[in-house]
Amino acid sequence: MPSQVTxxxxxxxxxxxxxxxxxxxxxxxxxxxxxxxxxxxxxVVTQKVVSKAENQVVNLRTITPSALAIDFxxxxxxxARAIEVVLQExxxxxxxxxxxxxxxxxxxxxCANSGxxxxxxxxxxxxxxxxxxxxxxxSARRIRDRVRELTKCEIxxxxxxxxxxxxxxxxxxxxxxVAGIEPLWDYRGAIDNDGRELHSTVIAVADEIxxxxxxxxxxxxxVPAAVVRGYPFLAGESGIAxxxxxxxxxxxx
Amino acid sequence: MPSQVTxxxxxxxxxxxxxxxxxxxxxxxxxxxxxxxxxxxxxVVTQKVVSKAENQVVNLRTITPSALAIDFxxxxxxxARAIEVVLQExxxxxxxxxxxxxxxxxxxxxCANSGxxxxxxxxxxxxxxxxxxxxxxxSARRIRDRVRELTKCEIxxxxxxxxxxxxxxxxxxxxxxVAGIEPLWDYRGAIDNDGRELHSTVIAVADEIxxxxxxxxxxxxxVPAAVVRGYPFLAGESGIAxxxxxxxxxxxx
Numbered sequence: 001m002p003s004q005v006t007x008x009x010x011x012x013x014x015x016x017x018x019x020x021x022x023x024x025x026x027x028x029x030x031x032x033x034x035x036x037x038x039x040x041x042x043x044v045v046t047q048k049v050v051s052k053a054e055n056q057v058v059n060l061r062t063i064t065p066s067a068l069a070i071d072f073x074x075x076x077x078x079x080a081r082a083i084e085v086v087l088q089e090x091x092x093x094x095x096x097x098x099x100x101x102x103x104x105x106x107x108x109x110x111c112a113n114s115g116x117x118x119x120x121x122x123x124x125x126x127x128x129x130x131x132x133x134x135x136x137x138x139s140a141r142r143i144r145d146r147v148r149e150l151t152k153c154e155i156x157x158x159x160x161x162x163x164x165x166x167x168x169x170x171x172x173x174x175x176x177x178v179a180g181i182e183p184l185w186d187y188r189g190a191i192d193n194d195g196r197e198l199h200s201t202v203i204a205v206a207d208e209i210x211x212x213x214x215x216x217x218x219x220x221x222x223v224p225a226a227v228v229r230g231y232p233f234l235a236g237e238s239g240i241a242x243x244x245x246x247x248x249x250x251x252x253x
Numbered sequence: 254m255p256s257q258v259t260x261x262x263x264x265x266x267x268x269x270x271x272x273x274x275x276x277x278x279x280x281x282x283x284x285x286x287x288x289x290x291x292x293x294x295x296x297v298v299t300q301k302v303v304s305k306a307e308n309q310v311v312n313l314r315t316i317t318p319s320a321l322a323i324d325f326x327x328x329x330x331x332x333a334r335a336i337e338v339v340l341q342e343x344x345x346x347x348x349x350x351x352x353x354x355x356x357x358x359x360x361x362x363x364c365a366n367s368g369x370x371x372x373x374x375x376x377x378x379x380x381x382x383x384x385x386x387x388x389x390x391x392s393a394r395r396i397r398d399r400v401r402e403l404t405k406c407e408i409x410x411x412x413x414x415x416x417x418x419x420x421x422x423x424x425x426x427x428x429x430x431v432a433g434i435e436p437l438w439d440y441r442g443a444i445d446n447d448g449r450e451l452h453s454t455v456i457a458v459a460d461e462i463x464x465x466x467x468x469x470x471x472x473x474x475x476v477p478a479a480v481v482r483g484y485p486f487l488a489g490e491s492g493i494a495x496x497x498x499x500x501x502x503x504x505x506x
Contacts, residue, residue, distance in 0.1 A: 002261050002262045002263065002264050002265075002286050002288075002469075002476075003261070003262040003264075003469045003471075003476070004259060004260065004261045004262070004469065005259070005260040005465075005468050005469055006257060006258070006259050006260075007257065007258040007259075007260070007465070008255050008256070008257045009255045009256040009257070010255065011255050011256075033255050035255075095504045095505075097504065098502075098504070100504065102504065109420075110419070110420035162454065162456070165418065165419070165457075166363070166418070166419040166420075166503070166504075166505035166506075167362075167363035167419075167497075167498055167503060167505060167506060168363075168427070168457060168460065168496055168497065168498055169437060169455065169457065169495060169496050169497065169498050170436070170437045170438075170455045170456055170457025170458075170460065170495075170496055171454065171455065171456055171457065172456065172457050172460050172461055172464070173461065174421070183423070184422060184423045185423075201415065201424065202422065202423045202424065203415070203423055203424055203425065203467065204418075204421060204422065204423025204424065204425050205423075205467075205468070207421065207423065207425055207464070208425055208426065208464040208465065208467050208468060209468065211425070211460070211461040211464035211465060212258075212260070212461065212464060212465030212468060214456065214458075214461050215258050215458070215461060215462065215465060215481075215484050216255075216256045216257065216258055218256075223255075223256070228468075231468050242422060242423075243421055243422050243423055244420075244421065244422065245420055245421055245422050249351075250419070250420060251348045251350065251351070251353065251355065251419075252348075252419035252420060252505050253419075253420060
């Protein structure tokens with residue numbers, strides 16, 4: 001039997017606002033579209049709705065930009081208040097040139113603009129930006145626990161976000177928080193078809209799952225989550241930490 | 254209707270050797286497992302079988318390592334001949350430290366070891382390594398053309414390989430050659446739900462598709478290809494070039 005995995009977008013989800021019970025909303029949405037969540041599913045939830053449910057939204061009118069933010073914004077025709085928020089969300093600036101800010105967040109993610117995002121804020125105003133969840137593993141666990149409570153099913157949850165990469169154009173979805181799934185699959189020590197030991201193949205399965213679901217979620221329409229069915233993931237509670245390269249080991253930080 | 258995409262591993266593929274007609278072999282394998290290729294499918298073929306079909310295999314006994322290769326190999330307990338092959342396949346060394354070689358290949362890919370790989374060579378010997386295809390877009394086109402000839406179907410083909418990343422542990426599959434699909438999906442200029450123009454969201458769909466199929470191919474068993482069905486990709490013949498960041502624009506090269 002060939003292995004088969006299905007990716008299904010979860011649509012018909014209401015606009016998510018602060019305090020929304022995402023676990024219950026997504027459980028209901030899956031049931032409504034005829035595919036109730038079941039044991040072994042991976043529910044991938046895009047960061048934007050998680051942050052909105054957790055009220056990680058900043059009104060730029062409350063922000064006083066620093067001299068650094070004002071200077072960078074002026075040079076690159078950006079909103080100094082938004083730049084200030086990016087700086088405040090960073091623990092370290094990895095690159096700040098050509099109008100691009102690559103920063104390290106307090107979670108340890110290296111990404112553009114500390115993950116701060118201005119699109120699809122859902123306030124009907126252009127004066128708001130969305131921050132990453134404070135603790136994205138905790139966000140994933142809360143959704144997982146709520147789904148378990150409502151359905152008695154054991155699923156994994158991944159919070160995904162769209163990050164740029166070094167060396168390659170185009171962004172891709174990666175995992176920023178996980179619950180119930182080990183984010184890395186370690187083939188080291190396994191033996192390949194030739195009897196040769198695989199030395200260095202550790203696969204970032206949580207990132208691959210997040211990337212996969214970008215094919216059924218969409219930046220323009222309201223598909224804030226997706227269900228991955230049929231993938232035999234390794235269950236575990238390590239959270240996202242194993243996927244974050246230690247600073248000392250990182251040749252590009 | 255929620256959007257749905259299925260990923261199916263193509264198994265029961267014979268051992269691929271030099272000169273193998275991959276297009277015909279994979280067409281037959283798909284038909285045999287009850288899902289003949291059809292219009293709109295994306296056939297993702299892992300690099301290793303493509304390189305083997307194209308005889309991109311090097312016998313290390315024919316390699317005389319340079320002083321640089323010998324020194325690096327000695328310091329990090331590696332095979333100096335394999336290091337020499339990596340150097341020969343590189344147009345530029347991006348990092349060479351901690352036993353790690355990050356290089357730029359002549360295709361423009363930045364990856365570990367110039368994409369040279371020692372696992373699953375399929376020769377039954379440990380003295381062989383596999384190089385990337387010389388022209389991976391041409392490899393993809395050949396397979397696509399052959400499938401078209403045999404099935405009269407219009408599909409896209411992606412050649413995938415497993416690359417490490419900056420900042421994050423674990424490797425992931427990316428596209429190294431494409432035919433019939435535009436590798437980037439450009440949302441710039443589109444309007445989000447709040448009426449805000451999306452400024453900078455270009456998605457590397459070819460990489461996301463490659464990553465997705467890693468969930469049904471597997472490093473240890475012989476699943477050298479996968480079919481992605483249901484994804485409304487943008488057809489085109491740009492090849493992989495748009496996904497390669499120009500050196501001058503790259504902050505990490």
